[in-house]
Amino acid sequence: MKYINYILILLGAFIAMYAKAGADQNQALLVVGIVMLMLGIYRVSKTIPSKNDETNNNEPQNK
Incomplete structure (x- = not known):
């Protein structure tokens, strides 16, 4: 399932660069x-x- 995310990123970046490459943009x-x-x-x-969740869980609760 995580590979779908990386494929989306790479495919989206490629499509965006391809559309931007021409003088008349699509x-x-x-x-x-x-x-x-x-x-x-x-x-x-x-x-x-x-990162904030990690540090909050490790700190002692002094009240």
Whole structure:
């Protein structure tokens, strides 16, 4: 399942660069590429734990 995220990122980046390469841009293709890129990045970032959660769990609770 995680490979789908990386494929989305690579495919989205490739499509966005391909759409941007020509003098007459295909804006719909550019938008599709950017959406795929962002969706892949979002899905990867959901799996990365927050650094703040780690430090808060290790600190003693003094009240």
